[in-house]
Amino acid sequence: MDTIRHVLNNPSLLGNMYFRPGQEVTKSKEFWYGNVWKESARFGQASITIAQNVYYSGDFVIYRESREVKRPGRILAIIQQDGRLKIKIQRILIFKDLPKNLQSNDRRQRSQEGELWFLDQEMDNAIMNIKLQAIVNQITASILYDNVITNLNLYKIREILYKHRGHWKMRHVKYSYQHPLEFAALEELRISLLIYKLFIDLYYDDFGTFCNVYHLLGGIYIQIGNMPLTERHRLKNHFMLGFVPFGSSFDEFIKLFITEMKILEKEKIMSVQGNECVVIASLGVTTANLPQGNDMVRVKHHGANKGCQTCNMTKASLTSNNFDLQLVSHYHHQSDKQFEQIYVVQTITECKAITAEYGLQLNSPILDQLKRERHLQSSQDIYHLTARKMLRFLKITIEALSPEEKTKFIAVWKSFKYPKNSELELFQRRTGVTQSDHAVKLWLKCWVVMAKTMAIVFKDSFTEEEYDELHECLHNE
Known part of the structure; x- marks a missing residue:
């Protein structure tokens, strides 16, 4: 918290920091060009008022695709493109939009009961940036991650249309990353004070910042993702939290950081440049080298049979071109349930069998006490x-x-x-x-x-x- 107060009260640093909506650009370079920033209300723009109606990032809407055609879609983000605000929207399909070979009688019946289908975000034309006036109205839809229908009057989505090896396929929505609205919602503040939203980038380097000096100590430091890349490259803008002492662990060391971050996630009133302001700081990205990166998301180490931080494939199958990555990737909401299975088993043998099946360690990560998507927001040191x-x-x-x-x-x-x-x-x-x-x-x-x-x-x-x-x-x- 002292680091954040110091940064915000340094005029030369604050003047170079970015606090506006995520930007849509041709060449991605800064954090605010990325989807984590664009989609999350904790970093980008949370809502927008159109014709006296408030729309939030993550809402389901009807929008005009052309003058004659209206379609359902989901607001992924409120972005800035060419100096103007636009809506980044994901297409949602109705039954007649599906490929003929997937128009089964069962899906036809479900469509009559209000079921819709996501078009996978990696597909061509699945995502588009539309003008604000293209939004018609909001609709209510439920994503059936657990196949549980709580309200028969809602629109429902349980499947995603995508392509694998050139063929159209369907997969369940549980095999997809959730929108930040679903796991890291931020209540909109109705306050007249200036609000600063900070993107915290946490690094855990087992060789330390100065690897030739602190060879055996784990160095933990943060960067402020609101700074441009040129500023983040400077050593002075790497803010050390400290080193994990001999005989201690990352989990023990990081507890104080987590306690302070929980306060900052909700909001903290601080004096910034002599004025009272609201500061909200959230974990944006965590980065670590192997095997610490796997430890931070509680995936087995890379030497294990299933030790990939990204997916649950066996080591022998990682170089195969045949496996469907979407169906074997690690997803936060899926891992939560898998950890619950691990917690309730009665014997060590059962526990080992479940952890081996899912490629997970015994306990969920300590950083899960903060609002994040553990797998999507945990990159590995590319070097x-x-x-x-x-x-x-x-x-x-x-x-x-x-x-x-x-x-x-x-x-x-x-x-x-x-x-x-x-x-x-x-x-x-x-x-x-x-x-x-x-x-x-x-x-x-x-x-x-x-x-x-x-x-x-x-x-x-x-x-x-x-x-x-x-x-x-x-x-x-």
Whole structure:
């Protein structure tokens, strides 16, 4: 709390900070260009008044897609684009919009009872930015995460239309990330004081900020996401909370931070530049290297059979192109129920079986005491992720060389000749390539793809096309 008070009362810092709606831009660089900021009332704009009616981010509405056509949709965010406020809306489908092969009699009957369908946000034209006057009116809809219908008069949504490997499919809505309105709602303040909403970026670095000095201490520090990237790059704007002492743990150390954040999540009146203001601070992103990143979301470590922070796939299946990521991803509301199952079992054997099935640790994360989506808002340090992968591939490459070639490779660090016959044969069996020269070319192609991926990964800003290019590179890997 003292850090926040210091930052807000520093004119040179406050003057560079951003406190307005999320922005829609071509090249994403700042936190306020991202969906976490745009969609959450804790960071972006929570509501807007249109024709004397108040609409909130997360509301279901009827909007005009054209002069003649009205459609149901959901307000994902209230954004700023080209200097004007717009509504970012997700399309919702009625029965006749579904592909013919998915228009079953059961869905037809459910549509007559008020059921609608989400169009997956990754699909083309699933999300659009519309003008404020395109909103017609609000509607009431219920998302059936648990298949429980509490009001027969409501519109209902239980399925999402999406594409997998070129084919239209349906998945249950429980296999999707919830809107921030559903897990991190913020009651709108009716107050005349100026309001500052802060995006807190928490880092846990097991090697410390100065890794060559604090080699064995876990360094924990925060950044204020309202600062532009140029300011966040400066060491002076990394605010140390401290180091986890020997014999202690992250959970013990972070308790005071959580206590203060709970106060700031609700609101705190502070003196800012000599004026009384309301300060609201919420956890935006947490970042840690492996395996601390998994600990912060209570997923098993990466060495386990199911140790991926993003999804619940087995280690052997992570490189498969066939699995449906949407159906195996970790979702906060799903993990909550899985942790509940772990808590109620009676024996250690049952407990181990459930944690192995879901890829979870025994207890839910201590940071869950704060309002966040544990999986979506917990990124991993990209350096540690990519460096480990590159190191593994480098070791495989070097081990495939003859002793003389190893010496040349290490000395020159540019290229290498043909690998040893035994390693080459193993590589051929893995890839299904029969000719040696083709195998070597494929090996080199792997390095080309890896290099291209790394070049994109470490960009400090992204366009939509560059995100697509990164996705393609990761797929090719």
